[in-house]
Amino acid sequence: MGVIVKPNIFTTGQLPSGPQWDTNFQTLYDCINGNISASNLLSASCTTSKFVDGIITAGKLTTDIDFSNTQEFCFQEASSVEINTGHTIANAGQSWNRADASYVPHSNATRGATNNRNGYLLFFRLIGTWGGSDIVMANNSAGFDTPILTMAGDFTTTVGATTMSGIMIASNVDGKWVLLSARNDIS
Amino acid sequence: MSLITRTTINTGDILTATQWNTQFDTAYTEVNGLLNSANLADGAVITAKIADANITGAKFGAQIDWANTQSVAFQEATCGLTGGTATSALANFSGVFTRLGNIAAATVIAGIGGGRNGRFLILYNPNAFNLTFANESATETTATNRIITCTGADATSTGACSAMLIYSNTDTRWILLNLWG
Numbered sequence: 005m006g007v008i009v010k011p012n013i014f015t016t017g018q019l020p021s022g023p024q025w026d027t028n029f030q031t032l033y034d035c036i037n038g039n040i041s042a043s044n045l046l047s048a049s050c051t052t053s054k055f056v057d058g059i060i061t062a063g064k065l066t067t068d069i070d071f072s073n074t075q076e077f078c079f080q081e082a083s084s085v086e087i088n089t090g091h092t093i094a095n096a097g098q099s100w101n102r103a104d105a106s107y108v109p110h111s112n113a114t115r116g117a118t119n120n121r122n123g124y125l126l127f128f129r130l131i132g133t134w135g136g137s138d139i140v141m142a143n144n145s146a147g148f149d150t151p152i153l154t155m156a157g158d159f160t161t162t163v164g165a166t167t168m169s170g171i172m173i174a175s176n177v178d179g180k181w182v183l184l185s186a187r188n189d190i191s
Numbered sequence: 192m193s194l195i196t197r198t199t200i201n202t203g204d205i206l207t208a209t210q211w212n213t214q215f216d217t218a219y220t221e222v223n224g225l226l227n228s229a230n231l232a233d234g235a236v237i238t239a240k241i242a243d244a245n246i247t248g249a250k251f252g253a254q255i256d257w258a259n260t261q262s263v264a265f266q267e268a269t270c271g272l273t274g275g276t277a278t279s280a281l282a283n284f285s286g287v288f289t290r291l292g293n294i295a296a297a298t299v300i301a302g303i304g305g306g307r308n309g310r311f312l313i314l315y316n317p318n319a320f321n322l323t324f325a326n327e328s329a330t331e332t333t334a335t336n337r338i339i340t341c342t343g344a345d346a347t348s349t350g351a352c353s354a355m356l357i358y359s360n361t362d363t364r365w366i367l368l369n370l371w372g
Contacts (some may be wrong), residue, residue, distance in 0.1 A: 007223045010215050014208035028215055035222050042242075049227040050236050052252075059238040064246045070308065071248040075255060082259035099262045123264040123288050125313075153317070155351050155372025173313055173353075176267045177290055182315050184353045185369050 005039030008032065085128060092148065093117035093128065100127040114168075115145035116152060122176035129169040139168045139188060144180070152181040161188030193229040195221050265313065274298030274320065280331055281314075288313045291322070299323040299345070302331030303338065308360035316352045316372075323347040324354065324367050335363045348372045 008031050012024040035044070071077060085101035088094045093114055117126070130139070139161040143154040152172060161168055170186030195217050198210060206214075221230070257263060265287035272281060275296030282304040289312070297320045303312070316322045324347075325331070326340040339362060340346040348354075352372030356365045 008219060010212075010219050014211050016208050018208055020211065032215070032218055032222065040222075040226065043224055044222050044226050046225050046227040049231065051228045053233045054228060054231045055236045056234045056238075059236070059241065060246055061238060063243050064238070064241050066244050066247050068307070069248050071251065071255070073309070075248070075251060075253050078254065078256045079263070080256055080259040080261075098259050099257060100259070119262075121264060123266040125263055125265060125288075153351070155353055156349065171355075173265070173288055173315070175290060175315060175317075177269070177292065178317060182353050183371060184313065184355055185371050 005035045006041050006043045008035045079127065085130070087114050087130065091115040091142075091145075092150070093130070099125055102129040102131070114140065114152070115142040116148035116150045117172070117181050118150060120150045120174035120179070120181055122174065124174040126172050126174075126181075127170075128172070129167060131167050141168065141183070141186065150174075150179070150181060152183055153178070154183045154186075159183065159186050193225075193227055267315075269293075272298070274322075280304060280333075280336060287311055289315070291316045291318070294318045294320050294322070297321040297323075299325050299328075300338070301325045301328035302333060302336030303356070303365050304333075304336055306335060306358040306363075306365055308358065310358040312356045312358075312365070314354045314356070316348065316354075319350045321347055321350060322352050322354075324370065327364075336365075338365045338367055340367045346370045 011027045011031055012020070014020055014024075079098070079100035082098045082101050086094055091114060093116070114130075141152060141154055141159040143152070143156065143158050145151045153175075168186060168188050171184040172181045173184060174180075175182050197214055197217065198206075200206060268284060268286040268289045270281065270284040270289050270291050271293055272283075272291055274291075274294035275298060280302040281300050284305070291314060294316055295318070300323065302325075323345050324338050324340055325345050326343060327337055328345075331337045338356070339359075346367060348370055349372065352370060354370045355368040357368060358364075359366050
């Protein structure tokens with residue numbers, strides 16, 4: 005509706021008619037009741053509390069998102085990730101996943117990962133006792149719906165390693181995870 | 192203007208035309224561009240009310256802390272680079288995550304277009320052909336498209352690979368963060 009104009013301006017001595025009153029009020033009410041647009045709002049009027057949580061979707065973002073050099077960008081740590089009995093990294097529902105300190109892996113061989121939606125960026129840190137053996141991330145393991153492409157052969161940590169950390173991203177074209185980086189620690 | 196008030200009319204009052212006009216004008220003026228945060232109920236802004244492509248980096252807070260139940264995805268784009276030439280400037284790609292699916296021979300990337308302050312780029316070469324990132328290559332005629340590999344030498348994969356780069360506005364170069372594979 006945008007900017008509205010008062011239909012009736014009263015002059016001295018005039019006795020407004022009922023319809024004139026109604027029209028003036030109705031114009032105002034019509035604007036307020038669902039027709040408020042950008043031209044009705046003061047600049048910067050939509051502050052944080054006015055936004056419903058979760059409403060900023062990708063489509064609402066500009067093509068280029070340039071964060072300034074004073075802005076920080078953090079992925080809060082989750083601790084639910086594990087290698088399940090199917091040798092798959094599972095429970096990774098967020099971007100930064102760390103197995104918790106009490107984590108005991110079902111296997112020291114990782115062959116795939118769940119939740120591989122298009123472009124999902126996954127930072128992971130797997131921690132375990134591993135039974136003193138090395139940790140293997142199998143390359144493009146057959147029989148798994150969402151295998152990991154290590155870009156080489158199987159990625160194997162040093163014997164006795166207690167952690168494997170890295171980054172992977174999900175390719176929608178291949179339907180597989182692409183390993184971007186990985187390393188291990190003996191600590 | 193924020194919140195507005197009106198003149199209270201009591202039983203028996205006779206208002207002048209000016210008073211009536213003022214009452215209306217106050218409300219109309221408020222609605223015509225002066226509504227602000229105080230006029231909006233909390234949660235008043237829902238998805239459909241935000242115009243597409245209007246949220247810029249500046250609209251985010253100083254600290255962007257994604258909760259540990261949230262994830263971020265950069266949807267995969269493709270690039271038509273076919274490679275096979277001695278050097279190639281990577282262009283015509285978009286977004287953050289780009290798949291170099293058409294490379295048909297060993298390829299040297301001498302430069303990358305589209306650099307701007309802090310742009311982050313993930314490249315994925317699914318092919319069996321080596322991919323080289325040339326260090327400060329003079330073959331790339333646009334100096335600001337050149338790459339710093341951080342070793343002083345070219346960086347070459349063995350077949351398929353993934354790589355991450357970020358653009359330095361200070362050096363006006365792409366910085367190779369990682370080459371995997």
